[in-house]
Amino acid sequence: MQPRSTSTLIAAVAWCLLPALAHAQGSRLPGAIEAGLILRHLDGVKRVLVVAAHPDDEDTALLTTLARGWGVEAAYFSFTRGEGGQNLIGTELGEGLGIIRSGELLAARTIDGAEQFFGRAFDFGYSKTADETFSKWPRERILSDLVWTIRRFRPHVLISMWSGTERDGHGHHQVSGLLTREAFDAAGDETRFPEQLAAGAAPWAPLKLYRRPLFELGATSIEIETGTLDPLFGLTHHQVAMDSRSQHRSQDFGTALPLGPRVTRLSLVSSRVGGSPTEPLFTGVDTTLATLAADLGESAGADVQADIRAYREAIGDAGGSLNAARPEAALPFLAEALRRLEPLRAAARAGGESELRRELDRRARLLMRAIAAVAGVRVELRARDDVLVPGQTVLVEARVRSGTDATVELDPPVIEVPVGWSVEGIGPDVETEPDDLGPFARFFRQEDTVFDPSARARLGPGEIGLWRYAVTVPERAPPVSPWFLENPRDGDLYDWPAAPELRALPFRPPPVHGRMAAVVSAAGERFDIEVEDPVRYRAVDGVTGESWRPLQVAPRISVAPMAPAMIWPVGRSAARDIAFRISSFARDATAGEIGLDLPPGWRVTPETTAFELAGEGAVRTVGFTVDPPAGAAEGEFFARPRIRIAGASVPATHTTMIDYPHLEPRLLSGGAAVRIVRFPVRVADRRIGYVMGSGDDGPEAIRQLGLDVELIEPADWEAERLDRFDTIVLGIRAYEVRDDLIAANAELLAWAERGGTVVVQYNRYEFNEGAYAPYPIAIGRPAPRVTEEDASVTLVDPRAPVLAEPNRLGPADFEGWVQERGLYFPDQWDERYQAPLEMADTGEPPNRGSLLAAPVGRGLYIHTSLSFFRQLRAGVPGAFRLWANLLSLDGNRWREIAAQ
Numbered sequence: 001m002q003p004r005s006t007s008t009l010i011a012a013v014a015w016c017l018l019p020a021l022a023h024a025q026g027s028r029l030p031g032a033i034e035a036g037l038i039l040r041h042l043d044g045v046k047r048v049l050v051v052a053a054h055p056d057d058e059d060t061a062l063l064t065t066l067a068r069g070w071g072v073e074a075a076y077f078s079f080t081r082g083e084g085g086q087n088l089i090g091t092e093l094g095e096g097l098g099i100i101r102s103g104e105l106l107a108a109r110t111i112d113g114a115e116q117f118f119g120r121a122f123d124f125g126y127s128k129t130a131d132e133t134f135s136k137w138p139r140e141r142i143l144s145d146l147v148w149t150i151r152r153f154r155p156h157v158l159i160s161m162w163s164g165t166e167r168d169g170h171g172h173h174q175v176s177g178l179l180t181r182e183a184f185d186a187a188g189d190e191t192r193f194p195e196q197l198a199a200g201a202a203p204w205a206p207l208k209l210y211r212r213p214l215f216e217l218g219a220t221s222i223e224i225e226t227g228t229l230d231p232l233f234g235l236t237h238h239q240v241a242m243d244s245r246s247q248h249r250s251q252d253f254g255t256a257l258p259l260g261p262r263v264t265r266l267s268l269v270s271s272r273v274g275g276s277p278t279e280p281l282f283t284g285v286d287t288t289l290a291t292l293a294a295d296l297g298e299s300a301g302a303d304v305q306a307d308i309r310a311y312r313e314a315i316g317d318a319g320g321s322l323n324a325a326r327p328e329a330a331l332p333f334l335a336e337a338l339r340r341l342e343p344l345r346a347a348a349r350a351g352g353e354s355e356l357r358r359e360l361d362r363r364a365r366l367l368m369r370a371i372a373a374v375a376g377v378r379v380e381l382r383a384r385d386d387v388l389v390p391g392q393t394v395l396v397e398a399r400v401r402s403g404t405d406a407t408v409e410l411d412p413p414v415i416e417v418p419v420g421w422s423v424e425g426i427g428p429d430v431e432t433e434p435d436d437l438g439p440f441a442r443f444f445r446q447e448d449t450v451f452d453p454s455a456r457a458r459l460g461p462g463e464i465g466l467w468r469y470a471v472t473v474p475e476r477a478p479p480v481s482p483w484f485l486e487n488p489r490d491g492d493l494y495d496w497p498a499a500p501e502l503r504a505l506p507f508r509p510p511p512v513h514g515r516m517a518a519v520v521s522a523a524g525e526r527f528d529i530e531v532e533d534p535v536r537y538r539a540v541d542g543v544t545g546e547s548w549r550p551l552q553v554a555p556r557i558s559v560a561p562m563a564p565a566m567i568w569p570v571g572r573s574a575a576r577d578i579a580f581r582i583s584s585f586a587r588d589a590t591a592g593e594i595g596l597d598l599p600p601g602w603r604v605t606p607e608t609t610a611f612e613l614a615g616e617g618a619v620r621t622v623g624f625t626v627d628p629p630a631g632a633a634e635g636e637f638f639a640r641p642r643i644r645i646a647g648a649s650v651p652a653t654h655t656t657m658i659d660y661p662h663l664e665p666r667l668l669s670g671g672a673a674v675r676i677v678r679f680p681v682r683v684a685d686r687r688i689g690y691v692m693g694s695g696d697d698g699p700e701a702i703r704q705l706g707l708d709v710e711l712i713e714p715a716d717w718e719a720e721r722l723d724r725f726d727t728i729v730l731g732i733r734a735y736e737v738r739d740d741l742i743a744a745n746a747e748l749l750a751w752a753e754r755g756g757t758v759v760v761q762y763n764r765y766e767f768n769e770g771a772y773a774p775y776p777i778a779i780g781r782p783a784p785r786v787t788e789e790d791a792s793v794t795l796v797d798p799r800a801p802v803l804a805e806p807n808r809l810g811p812a813d814f815e816g817w818v819q820e821r822g823l824y825f826p827d828q829w830d831e832r833y834q835a836p837l838e839m840a841d842t843g844e845p846p847n848r849g850s851l852l853a854a855p856v857g858r859g860l861y862i863h864t865s866l867s868f869f870r871q872l873r874a875g876v877p878g879a880f881r882l883w884a885n886l887l888s889l890d891g892n893r894w895r896e897i898a899a900q
Contacts, residue, residue: 031373032327035334036232037113038370039319040071042337043312045287045359047073049153049206050114051146051180052161053172054123055082055101056248059161059212060112060241061226062264067113069230069237075115077149077504078105079142079176081484084123084819086869088252088737089660091695093873095485096658096668098123100250102482102506103663107247111240117153117504119145120484120494125819126787127171128841130164130178136492143179143186144196149504150187151201154355156285158184159266160211167215169782177211184209184270199500207273207285210266219267220277227262238262247662252694252736292356293344304344311340322374328405330374331523338367338527368529375522376403379413379531381514383471384433386537386549387616387657387667389556389586391475395432396423396535398467398514399448402459403522410518412453415469415535418511420477425453426468471512473553479655480553481669482507507666510534510550544661552667554585557613558655559594559641559672562621565875567704570634570680578639578674579623584613585655592645594622594652599637601629632678639674679877682806683707684888686726686757689716691741693731693761701872702729705884714740717747727757727887732869735763735772745772753857759886762824762865774856777863780827784847785865786839789817793839794846800836801897802853802862806888813878822866825849833863859891 048066050058058076066072081098092100102118109116121142127133150158162168164177186192188205197203213219227238239257246254268277273284290308314337321330341364348357372378380399388394398413415423426432428450448466451457459465483502487495496503512535520527536548562579584590595608605625613620626639641652654672659665688709690699702709712721712728717740722728728748734741741748752758752774760773768779793814795803803809814821821839826849829835835848853862864886871879 031376032322033232034373035327035330035370036319036322037068037071038366038373039315039322040069041073041366042315042363043071043289045289045292046070046157046282046285047075047153047155048157048159048281049075049077049150049155050159050161051077051079051176051183053079053170053176054085055080055105056251056253057161057173057176058105058108059264060108060244061238061262062159062224062241063109063114064112064241064244065224065226065228065237065264068233068240069228073115074113075117075153075155076105076109077117077119077146079119079121079137079145079179080123080172081118082123082251084125085251086694086732087250088694088733089250091697092658093870097250098484099482099658099666099668100660100663101248103658103660103666104247104250106506106664107662108244111247112244115153116506117149118484118506119149119504120496121145121172122489122492122494123172124492126785126823128787129171130174131171132788133171133175137175138493139179141493142175143182144193145504146179146183147187147193148196148201150183150206151196151204152504154204155206156287157208157210157281158206160209160269163211163214180211181209181269201500205272207271208268208281209270210281211269213265213267216267219265221265221267222278222280223263223265224281225261226264227260236260236262249660249662289359292359293348304347307340307344311337314340318370327374328403328523331371331525331527334367334371334374335525335527338364338371341367365530368527368531371520371527371529372531375406375520375527377401377406377408377518377520377529379514379516379533381413381533381535382538382548383512383535383551384537385587386539386665387552387554387585388473389554390473390477392586393470393472395426396469396471396512396514398469398516399464400459400467400516400518401464402461403520404462406461406520406522408459408465408518408520409456410459410516411456412451412467413514413516415471416513416515417471420474421511422472424470424472426470427452430468432468477553479555479653479669480508480511480667482666485668510536511553512551550664552665554655554667555651555653555669556584556586556590556645557592557643558583558585559643559652560654560656561641561672561674563674563700563704564654565675565677565704565873567681567875567877567880568628568676568678569682569706570632570678573630575625575627577623578626579621580641580672581619581621582611582613583619584616586613587616589614590645592643592650595642596624596626597640597642598626601632602637603627604639628678634678634680637676637678639676641672675875677875677877679880680807681705681877681881681884682888683884684806684890686887686890687724688887689722689725689728691728691730691734691738693734694737696732696761696869697873698729698731698761698869701868701880701883702887705880705887707887714738717744719747719751722747722751722756723754725756726890727759729759729887730761732761733763734761735766735770742770742772745770749774749856749861752859752861755858755891757860757887757890758856758862760861760863761868762822764824773863774861775830775832775854776828777826777830777833777852778828779824783823784825784827784849785823786821786825786841786847786850788841789819789821790815791821791839791841793821793837795836796838796848797834797836799897799900800834800853801889801894802834802851802882802885803836804897805885805893807881807885809878809882809885813881815878816876817871817879818874818876819870820867822850822864825865826852826863830854853894855891855894857891860889860894862886862889 066074082101083098160180162173162177168174190203227236275284314333318330318333345360378401384395402408448464450466483497484494515532560581591612593608593610611620643652652672655669683705689712691712699709833852833854838846838848
């Protein structure tokens, strides 16, 4: 058997490890791979910013090739966080979905190696024109977001994913293309957005602007090969990119990792360095270290160009050594490279802030990372809890492992905390809780040397040192929300954070960091290195293993309304129950009382209720019975919980953890009030079955109408089970995510023929492929949709059964809708369907595909592409009245109304 080379072994390890990077953020690649990737970033200064509108618009193959393959500082700027889309993996929409998609972009960047930035634009949903988009996004303000990012990131090349023309389709795409062109010129103009200069940005003019020539096969372009096999990963860059792409799980973007050549095409739009449109990406972009350092002259105190030449030779030799039998052979060359940087860094510091100084400091940090990786020196900073509450003290540990053939001398690591927090070192003689190594801890007990946090320490080869600290959160520390949700939105624009350094970042940086300065002795060399990392919580699960979670500050308790929006039909006199789920984030017990504030004249029983929560994760459900005054009018009302703990009033907030396996968990906080909407609505007494699709609130909306609803699970398709129901509702995109539904579609239609009512909510193109309807229905390509939530609606046949009973609908029922009317409309259907509604966006021909209904045997089949999943969550009265009609109809009543 032939031995495998080191590079082959590295590739095998990388193949297994790479998909896990997005799931264990904060983990690192194996040392030789990490060092190899770092070395690619140490010869030349190249930065590229890719710009588009949404999460998923980015070209991950291009980003991977640039960042992982070419050693370019690459980044992706997204104007939005994708809040207006749908959610395949959960029920979050709006801001919650924005957190998920922001996290998915971060997970993708962990794999493809690029950075991530965001603008402030809120994704208000699909838009057909740039004019409509600009009516919601103030042009200058969202342009300023991109200009700010360019001035801070300082890219040499700007790449727009969109052309800024109608070819882009989505209005957000068109705006992205238009503003990228504007920002190319505006970012270098000090008269544009001068307030940014006062906030720490400086004018920066990118040298080249490219765009992706999508669907323009004849366009003049360059081709960037993205299917090249990378020896460090044992994968092509395109394969790495597809794993990055697969992190967009909320959008159903999981994909294979195909072999073979791939290219990304780019067309040159503008260049400040001249050149031909067919020349390579960086032609004319002179960003060598020698050019940056040319103005230092003799001030460096040595031959600048000689140092630079020696530096480059050392980097090249280090790269060659990583593929040798012992990657540690690269250490002398890394040491030489770091030494050659020092006189240059000193001279650059003397000259003040400059592009050269930033670049030299960046390279020094990267070299230190590479040295630590190759020498096997690892720093692990972890806390014993991830969700902290005000007043809590948490144990923080810093573990440092010396390499097998290295020694490390260091002062105690420094734990950096926000203002107001406190840090206290814990000596080796103080007992602490045992480390949580999972169910097999007794087999894997790790013997660390615990060091005094006030004394310098020395670690011999292969030793592990442990330092312990007590970190205390202030009693009045506010819960930490994503910075873009801390203030109310201004229309469809988030508010910038007060701290300029947070602008355009995905989230706030972790609150607690550790910093270590050490002297590493290895391979006959001594290195002075500095390492800084965030403190995280290491979770160990018996099924999924180890994962790392960020530290977050939560309120002591969360108060979650069981039904955040409640519809209360006018004329319903009986009192109703309002319940809240109180849960604890604190490790110790919490006792308090909860009451309910109501509008004048409303009554509540009991007035207050005491509660006690034993510790973290404890839950208590508390209910109130609420009576409105006699003759209460239609309108919107609020029931607001009030909380007292230890005799003091505390804010009642609903805080939830958005937590999916491929994302870092994030806390989302909001109000705990229950919104009560009173309007006239009637519904027949029907037994409802619901087939959950990709995530919506349909079952809760049915319960709000006073009906019982049961979920239909994969094992529930027997005729006897179905015959218990009067109406079966299919959730959104059900045929995309429910294989059992596809297999049982014939049974569903047979059940309808026996007298049941089937209500099908919107699906995508897979609905065409399966021919699931009893009579032909075809969704157009591209699918028609009505994106203007206030688009005019015509009741073509007001006497149609779905519009007549039990609620007589009229134009007023289509007022107050949110985001859109509907999506994925059929544009062809069998003549046996009734199509009683007509609607269209401004300037477009009328469309009647939003609601189709037809009798099937003794039953009914209804297909609707109206966006009920948005309207019902928002408590839109007219949508509820139409929803009640769809649930109430049966075949007999349909025929009676149709015969009138």
